[in-house]
Amino acid sequence: MVMVKATKSSETGELPKTELMAEMGRFNEELVEAGIMRSGDGLKPSSQGVRVRFSGKDRSVTDGPFAETKELIAGYWVWEVDSMQHAIDWVKRCPNPMLEDSDIEIRPFYEMSDFAELDPSGDLSENEDVLRDAISMQSADVRPYLFFGGRCEEALEFYKKALNAKVGMVMRHSESPEPAPEGMLPEGFENKIMHAEFTVGKITLMASDGCGESVDAGSFRLALTVPTESDAQRVFASLADGGESVMPLEKTFWSPCFGMVTDKFSVGWMVMVPDHKNPDH
DSSP states (O other), rough: OOEEEOOHHHHTTTTOOOHHHHHHHHHHHHHTTTTTTTEEEOOOGGGGGGEEEETTTEEEEEEEEOGGGOOOEEEEEEEEOSSSSHHHHHHHHHHSSSSOOOOEEOOOOGGGGGGGGGTTHHHHHHHHHHHHHHHHHHOOOOEEEEOOOOOOHHHHHHHHHHHOOEEEEEEEEEGOSSSSTTTTOOOOOSEEEEEEEETTTTEEEEOOOTTTTOTTTEEEEEEEEEEEHHHHHHHHHHHHSSSSEEEEEEESSSSSSSEEEEOOTTTEEEEOOOOSSSSOO
């Protein structure tokens, strides 16, 4: 955790200048591009916070502001780096986040391996893994992915008229950054729709003509987007248990980890991790 310590200006709620906001934005972009940043946010002054004190079974709440500004935090990042020195090198590249002199503190997280002596059976570690997986899946996203077997463009026009659908991105096979392997597409399929997105009401659906395989118009899979590659591997393996791996997880131009699987109830899934470097994919 990389913590931006509070200053007099941050505690009074004075907002940074536009130029500093832009500099910090560019720095965050570099962190994301390097695959380091996992999360980060700024915190409002302690005058808008509270503290809860624990004393035995008693709990008491104290409203801010709090004294000792140097002990307060005004913002933070969570980074995944190779070493403390790696984090130090990145912090040195950060613009001064405050209007006056300021400090940034770097602290490593505990890992379950640090508590090995207290957990000889491994039960605590296993429970921690279960909780971590549950938290990760709370941010997963599931969307219907419809296949129209060559009639996708016709279907999009139909839903525009019938449901006032708003059509967003449309990519044809001929526009793909990675051409389909030779022989995968039937003749004349080059200009068919490889991927499209459209919104009906509050839901966004995805659609495709497929690759010429024999499918009934309106066939579908569920597109499951999970936060990390380890999540993708775990979920894919669970769905494939008793089912069928249609396309093993692999890197594509739109995702660092993508695969297709049909579960034992014949429900088709497309499991993927978002491409943070190219969020439009």
